[in-house]
Amino acid sequence: MKKLINDPATLIQDALHGIAAAHPQLRVDFENRVIVRGDAPVRGKVGLISGGGSGHEPLHGGFVGPGMLDAACAGEVFTSPVPDQMVAATQAVDGGAGVLHIVKNYTGDVMNFELAAEMVAADQGTEVVAVVIDDDVAVQDSLYTAGRRGVGATVLVEKIAGAAAEEGRPLAEVAEVARKVNTYARSMGLALTSCTVPAAGRPTFELPDDQMEVGIGIHGEPGRRRVPVAPANEIAEMLVSPILSDLDYTGGDGVIAFVNGMGATPLIELYLMFNEVTQLLAKNGIPVARSLVGPYITSLDMAGCSVTLLKADDELLRLWDAPVNTPALRRGV
Amino acid sequence: MKKLINDPATLIQDALHGIAAAHPQLRVDFENRVIVRGDAPVRGKVGLISGGGSGHEPLHGGFVGPGMLDAACAGEVFTSPVPDQMVAATQAVDGGAGVLHIVKNYTGDVMNFELAAEMVAADQGTEVVAVVIDDDVAVQDSLYTAGRRGVGATVLVEKIAGAAAEEGRPLAEVAEVARKVNTYARSMGLALTSCTVPAAGRPTFELPDDQMEVGIGIHGEPGRRRVPVAPANEIAEMLVSPILSDLDYTGGDGVIAFVNGMGATPLIELYLMFNEVTQLLAKNGIPVARSLVGPYITSLDMAGCSVTLLKADDELLRLWDAPVNTPALRRGV
Amino acid sequence: MDTKDLTAWIREFAGLVAQHKDELTALDSAIGDGDHGVNMDRGLTAVVAALEAEPPDSPSALFKKVGMTLISKVGGASGPLYGTAFLRMAAAADSVLDGAGFAKVLRSGLDGVVARGKAQPGDKTMVDALGPAVDALDAALASGAGTKAALQAAADAAEQGREATIPLVARKGRASYLGERSAGHPDPGATSVTLLMQAAASTLGS
Amino acid sequence: MDTKDLTAWIREFAGLVAQHKDELTALDSAIGDGDHGVNMDRGLTAVVAALEAEPPDSPSALFKKVGMTLISKVGGASGPLYGTAFLRMAAAADSVLDGAGFAKVLRSGLDGVVARGKAQPGDKTMVDALGPAVDALDAALASGAGTKAALQAAADAAEQGREATIPLVARKGRASYLGERSAGHPDPGATSVTLLMQAAASTLGS
């Protein structure tokens, strides 16, 4: 294992110190491993928190700031944070208008956020609403699974719901916006290589040199199937088709198209993939209204990418375009 | 080789189409492989162009936009662009106040930009000044080498000189600012793994699982020495020490500290490295005035990082803070 | 069994998990995300430290401390599940437990896991080891077995339950993403529950 | 030698480079960035296409087209160097060349490489093959050798010059970054120049 770390046991803490040093506009609660917007709590504004296992950077800490998250909880690598962290984050951002919990749909995340909400309800009386993100079409959404995983849509939810909160909208409406994004977003990912969890020290799965894993999760969870490595245009097809067969994207105001890098894939390849994706969308009569290309929700050092498509309307586009000022996403300010 | 590409021969062209699709505010000249700011030429403003081999994205195309570059030329992977491209870029951004060529110090880049300048001089009479960036302390700067390589400082030069040009300053002054950044910036890089050039199809160099290459170039050029893999704090020392022994960083207004990812290194590790770097700087009495952490000048799928330190003063900090609106760096707009 | 005995049980469980950490992680790599051993070990190390720092004075206080610590330190799916189990056990525990009392406490823990995780028997989760263990404990006690023997029966049932998860297709937790590909591997959580029950059999009852 | 002969030379050079593309790239991987073969092949493929599309009508026009095409297509260090060499050759070429005329043209090319790249003999660059080749061509012609034999001497000298780069420490180009570690490998550019001279020996003179 080759990593720029001192010790797997201190990785998160060391990285949090780096985040604090690089972004003085953020506050880092090292004990609770919570990254907080410097001016939190913002009086009268709905607070947005999210969090999850580490190893997906810039998600979530890189999206803390005006116009997006108020706080993010950093769990151990690929392990959901503990309720104490969500409680601390909720307290830190509670400006009197309630707090939205943005939860990626993994059993651990859901249960830990649930416990946190129970603890907040018992102790403080802050109003908390949780929205669970489940956009990954690689997983069958049925009674027989834990349901779809939350992946790329999380970034879009945090941006768009963050903008809604910044407008001063009440908790119920902000939650509604978040749910709307989740309802109209679908994702599908692919790995060319495995990631290596520092504490494990070796690749999570073995993937032969001529194979790739389609439908991968962001924790190295195996995907739908293994297929021989293919050219980018075929890969784009493998990612876009299942999305388009899951949701009717025609007839709206186009899509917000998001091509995400898994961590070890160079940007030049992501742009190339974005080209393939837009061509497929054009073929299907779906205009691209906005785009995002880059490593925004990663899986440590995994090579690969994911595609997220959000069916947009006027409101979503306006909120998408709203100013945001975070380490990883910034515009208009 | 596992890459998200169709064919090494069409990689650059395919990626340029992706860039054009993702960033409608840019203009892409596909024939010449030049990425141009949408509103170029800006009347009365000095034009800034740069360019180099592809494979370092977001450098340079990701830094085209108001406040930074006016155009970027994309060469083949790791191969300097040809003069026709620089000529086309120069023409596209010539707003009547002359054009600055920002050239990384590699024999090929220098000669191709030189030829381009000769061609421009013969044909158009646009005033061109070239500034050569050579900040890599891994290379001995002596009569016996091609001189130091241009690496991380390039990003800082493009940002800071871009801001100077945006202020309406004349060509000579903008060039002076660019030279000043280069004079006060030093870099040092390290590879944990080799990159793989798509056309070659296999890693540029072999690096055993327990070794790393210190002083690596951004094209997979071998570095100063191979050493056993080490913890991040020792790695930071290996990168920061040679920089500090090369330039006296004390007594200024602190540094702009830039920890760069080589392409395949996760952001969490870069933040961790940034923490180590700031601690070393603190030990040496050097305050960090500004920071930049992320993959900004990459080497395809190489794992590793580089550190760039720019000794700052009021002017450089002011220009660093100035608004910029490019795909990879944006603030204040 | 008093607070001291039950503390020994928890310590033994922590020891077994530390010992089997890599195995648990390897099992979780096959059908999950490869952290179950690390998660449980982190939590139980914190539990042991907490019990040493401030030894609890009743079974209820002990279980509460174990539950709170696991919730605060483990994260993932197993943190809330084990944590909820111990909190429920705390609520159900008298100051001294006989075999039947322990069985009642353990069933409360099982109920907590089910309430929190909504898993049914056969979903390929820790429920598939804990459920049979609790049932076997009840049955053995009902048929007149001594506490020690009954706990051994419970541990054996947990082990069998764990073995029985191998052919199952997971319907809960990360392993469910794998669909059919989850079959052929034992469930990591069922494996750590087996250690919990083995620790009980070796430390509790006389 | 007329335009047709010289065109044959260039085509033969293109063919040899295509054939040795991987070898050139491998040499450049050892002490550079692994693209010399790819670069030269891309440029010469374009040259051959350009010559086919519009056959030049004089040696000067031929060399100019070769030089411009290499400049426009190769990039890297070798593009401007080879390109400048051919542009200088164009300026020096008469409409028909004898051995001495060819030698004069080739020396102009060498001067162009040196003017552009500022390399001195012994810097471990293409100059270390091209310089000896031009000198050997002059010497052979001066000692009365026929053009064919003189070109063969020049090719041999290029090859020896290339071999002589092996122990050298590079002082120009990417290989210079390696310092002492550049010793022990032949220079890629000197290798492609050797192919250029071998192509001349096999296609020019009678």
Ligand SMILES: Nc1ncnc2c1ncn2[C@@H]1O[C@H](COP(=O)(O)OP(=O)(O)O)[C@@H](O)[C@H]1O
């Ligand atoms: N809904 C559930 N109900 C009961 N047990 C569950 C449930 N989901 C997961 N588990 C158990 O949790 C174990 C995984 O724990 P762990 O690896 O620590 O957490 P995570 O899956 O978050 O990484 C599984 O092996 C399974 O036994």
Ligand SMILES: Nc1ncnc2c1ncn2[C@@H]1O[C@H](COP(=O)(O)OP(=O)(O)O)[C@@H](O)[C@H]1O
């Ligand atoms: N300053 C120079 N003068 C002469 N030849 C040079 C000089 N620099 C480099 N070369 C030649 O160029 C060759 C490398 O060419 P190439 O690999 O195509 O370009 P790059 O180094 O830009 O990748 C070297 O092997 C050397 O012969």
Ligand SMILES: [Mg+2]
């Ligand atoms: Mg986990």
Ligand SMILES: [Mg+2]
């Ligand atoms: Mg090159």
Ligand SMILES: [Mg+2]
């Ligand atoms: Mg797990």
Ligand SMILES: [Mg+2]
């Ligand atoms: Mg080269």
